[in-house]
Amino acid sequence: MIVEMRRGATQEQIDAVIERARKYGFDTQLNIGTDKVVVAILGSDTGMVPTEVFGVLPGVESVTRIMRPYKLASLEFKSEPTQVQVGDVIVGGKRVIVMAGPCSIESPEQLRATARHVKQHGASIIRGGAFKPRTSPFSFQGLGEEGVRLLGQLRQEMHVPVVSEIMDVRHLDVMVEHVDLLQIGARNMQNYTLLRAVGQSGKPCILKRGLAATITEWLQAADYLLAVGGSVILCERGIRTFEPSTRFTLDIAAVGVVKRNSHLPVIIDPSHAAGHYEIVPTLARAAVAAGADGLLIEVHPDPTNALSDGLQSLTFSDFARLMLEMKAIAAAIGRSI
């Protein structure tokens, strides 16, 4: 951490900075410029201390962080890529893992038909929403526990791992019983109560990036999960920007930035980012080429009658076509789907 003193800061003010650094167990080094004094705070754990600890001291102009404020998620903490096991599927290996299924589970038939189709065309994990966070209280809120149980049945019938979003710690038990992979939604990325509970549950999870979260904050949220023994797959699903033509702006560079800073696997959700079925394939193809470890794609047997997010759901034939394209791209970069 670098503490820049104001021009004309007193020796006493400088000493107070050094004293505080010592209290935290850090060394310091003084850079005395012609204009102003800069105090370097040294120690491998400076990333864990908020900058304001020094920023509040009198005579301090600014505090700049050098070490990243996350630790367990960082490539410096663990230099080998992490592979997350979901049932018998490995996320983070050479194979690009496609997770697909309906936005909301609407009926056993709808879920089963979709699961069969996507599995047949190469999906490895089945997704299905049971508890749905909806912007309006007047919208369909999901089948709830019944939906979770339907997923549990499907997974036994079809021998395929299933993933679903958890929104409330009170649903943890039923989710843990029936689901292989828990999803923490973008709106809950900083719901620390939920993070801790999921991290301790013994189940791996997908941590979606908050729609206004920086990559650094996302990795700090991963730290919450890792600190209690969690197993984490990161998922970029679009961030909020001024551009209205897509629902969110997919930050495709996040794939490269995560790989450069973290050992965790990272997947892409092209469906929520695009918000429209005609744009989903563009983003899905880009994700594979960029090096994502997987995708989370919404598919529906009849999108025009879907109870939620029909506009961003692919039809069966759209999905089959996209899988062919993605397989070709994966092969071109030395991976498989």
Added chain:
Amino acid sequence: MIVEMRRGATQEQIDAVIERARKYGFDTQLNIGTDKVVVAILGSDTGMVPTEVFGVLPGVESVTRIMRPYKLASLEFKSEPTQVQVGDVIVGGKRVIVMAGPCSIESPEQLRATARHVKQHGASIIRGGAFKPRTSPFSFQGLGEEGVRLLGQLRQEMHVPVVSEIMDVRHLDVMVEHVDLLQIGARNMQNYTLLRAVGQSGKPCILKRGLAATITEWLQAADYLLAVGGSVILCERGIRTFEPSTRFTLDIAAVGVVKRNSHLPVIIDPSHAAGHYEIVPTLARAAVAAGADGLLIEVHPDPTNALSDGLQSLTFSDFARLMLEMKAIAAAIGRSI
């Protein structure tokens, strides 16, 4: 709602749009341009239906919403300004209500000293954090239930209403017992589980705007609370933008936009928006002049040793000076503090 058909859409496709509108109980009207067909979907409840219900139909180019997607929070639903009673304090009246106190409650002494000071200089409600959402799992997480009880004692001793943030539905009982006003934080604005529980609790609440939420989404979240009988004070606390010099960008126009569209009172949190004590007074003065119904300000007896957010906390003397400035501005626009 306005459904724009693609150029060359078939009669059958147009009929499907009309048919779906009828199913929802809406009337339709056809605008046949030289280029393309536009279907107007008519009815006072079209705001409650997602646009994608029509967007998914074949031959549809775009769907544009005319009616606002929130209802109970809207000025059209209730044209008189709502006043929210917190203990014996009215929020939303002529008086601008200042809520002040420490970011985190650290000890009975710290809380009591701060409360006394801010009350003496004109604050009407005491704020204090017990459960703290922190970006890093390694930061101070608040005193928890003990903090809530300290607030409860303070309120009895000093006969002043108190406000504190609720993060977990499992804390609802203890919060309801000791606190007059529940605060829903920006990160939980779309935590619908929490919204419903708070709305049903019988306590009024502050609903902070999510850091990437539009004003429309904020009012939709208010609908969740209002739909179950909740009583809501809106709070703008800065949105996330590309500008790094403040912690968030205070959207001061939100005061005017909310007043133009909703009957709910709206207050400003200059502390979290600014992130730095030197910028807080700028924003607080602007808030009063803009017409905010109140402010939520962090004050600490010794910010340089605060356990959280010391950098954005005002000292006692800073707060006293700011109150004088704000009182003068309030008087200039015909209000009081």
Added chain:
Amino acid sequence: MIVEMRRGATQEQIDAVIERARKYGFDTQLNIGTDKVVVAILGSDTGMVPTEVFGVLPGVESVTRIMRPYKLASLEFKSEPTQVQVGDVIVGGKRVIVMAGPCSIESPEQLRATARHVKQHGASIIRGGAFKPRTSPFSFQGLGEEGVRLLGQLRQEMHVPVVSEIMDVRHLDVMVEHVDLLQIGARNMQNYTLLRAVGQSGKPCILKRGLAATITEWLQAADYLLAVGGSVILCERGIRTFEPSTRFTLDIAAVGVVKRNSHLPVIIDPSHAAGHYEIVPTLARAAVAAGADGLLIEVHPDPTNALSDGLQSLTFSDFARLMLEMKAIAAAIGRSI
């Protein structure tokens, strides 16, 4: 255009809206809901009229645009994809066109060596900056006219088209003489003086998206060029968001959105978006897979000693490796490089 009247708007106010529509030559249709009156303004040219023409009238609540506000750039104006000819190279065909070269031209040797290398590995057009827009007045500002002349020589020696940025209408003559393709930078996307001059010059141009421009505004800027006979290649180069880990956030979805709304070819600049050579390949691969018609890539013989943007420049060997990857991806989606 849809004009929503306020609840309780008078007949006189409604008539004023209708009257104004007539003045512009538009038809109108009244939708009388239970709550409020909505006036549909009909006509194929409503996209050309600012919404505020109606928004200012008394009794109007809101005005919503249905028709896009651009015309010549739209797919509705011209349904066949446009191919832009640059020397003997076609942009917008089946082949993905790579334009590569140094950020700034520094010397004849540096330009020639880079051009030879990138051409040999598959680049079709050579880029080189002569006039440089720099954030700081204390930075290197480019070789100016001398740089343009060096490009002109190179193009004759190597029989390859060249592209360079124009920043000032006073440079138009020298640029037109020596350069095949003019580039309008992101900061000048709405420099209408420049747009008109370039559009009239007879040379094709690259129109970079402004760093805070919506896709709609970008296509409106293209209209400025097209309206005076210009020939346009769109270039997405990253937009400004809150995420600091890359220089800009590449909006990869823009490729799909442009293809869905416009006939113009669209290319990607991964160098400026990434801002760091380790992230450039991630974005470049994604661009090809997404369906971009070309790329604009910065390459330097010795990035550590580049006079500008060295951090985002690829070395010769990095570029050669990336070209192999991109060729494989292009082949996978049925295109070539």
Added chain:
Amino acid sequence: MIVEMRRGATQEQIDAVIERARKYGFDTQLNIGTDKVVVAILGSDTGMVPTEVFGVLPGVESVTRIMRPYKLASLEFKSEPTQVQVGDVIVGGKRVIVMAGPCSIESPEQLRATARHVKQHGASIIRGGAFKPRTSPFSFQGLGEEGVRLLGQLRQEMHVPVVSEIMDVRHLDVMVEHVDLLQIGARNMQNYTLLRAVGQSGKPCILKRGLAATITEWLQAADYLLAVGGSVILCERGIRTFEPSTRFTLDIAAVGVVKRNSHLPVIIDPSHAAGHYEIVPTLARAAVAAGADGLLIEVHPDPTNALSDGLQSLTFSDFARLMLEMKAIAAAIGRSI
């Protein structure tokens, strides 16, 4: 500047950083942590050197700037507030300067009537647009030179300074002849050709903040003007964010941030930020309370028939009422209008 080396960086790589620092005339100091080496680059001019000069060197992980990248605009360069003289009006003193008038000059009568009204109610400088940057090529583009001449006549008749936007260096001569204060629009904040010409013209100017420019970049642009002898008034006019309910999001905190970092006066344009006449007063009042040195407000005798930006223009009576409110607020904070 702080250069963080990668873990395991070699001595040779560290030496290359030190060597490069020396070339620029900077001292260095090594901080050897347990984990990695950090090199502090010392010297009062490090703010003038791009961080990438070090970022491109092998073994470098990141480079962090401590010194601000602007110089002449900084409070460290000049600690006394700058006052800019426009005719006989001082901007940056105790008086808050209101500049008001029509968005576009449409006729001598419209300009004169508006000028008379706003002057009578307390405006000190008359604004009027002659050259208009319009998003669509099909919109009214202003009266051009004729408009400038009308302003020149007005200023002689009424003995009041006038301000107008310059978009093209080729208009500089006519503008300098007839106008007291040149305005550089948000879209031209980084049009360096224009900045240099205006800075050398001998006329003071308003530098509007780019709609996606950070405050730091804005002050760097001011450096371009100051470096060639220009005299600068900064103007915040709203930045682009995801919020659609106002045209732009007014960054009211910018007033405080500029005052904390620069000696230049700063004014607010509430009209362009709001985009709607009902929100303009909210922002204008907030600006005065925040401490802005002036305002730039659009007023029109008949906004419903304005040729541009009528929706954000105040009527005569709206303006008169707002002036009363602003005068009261100015008095409350010890200033006048």
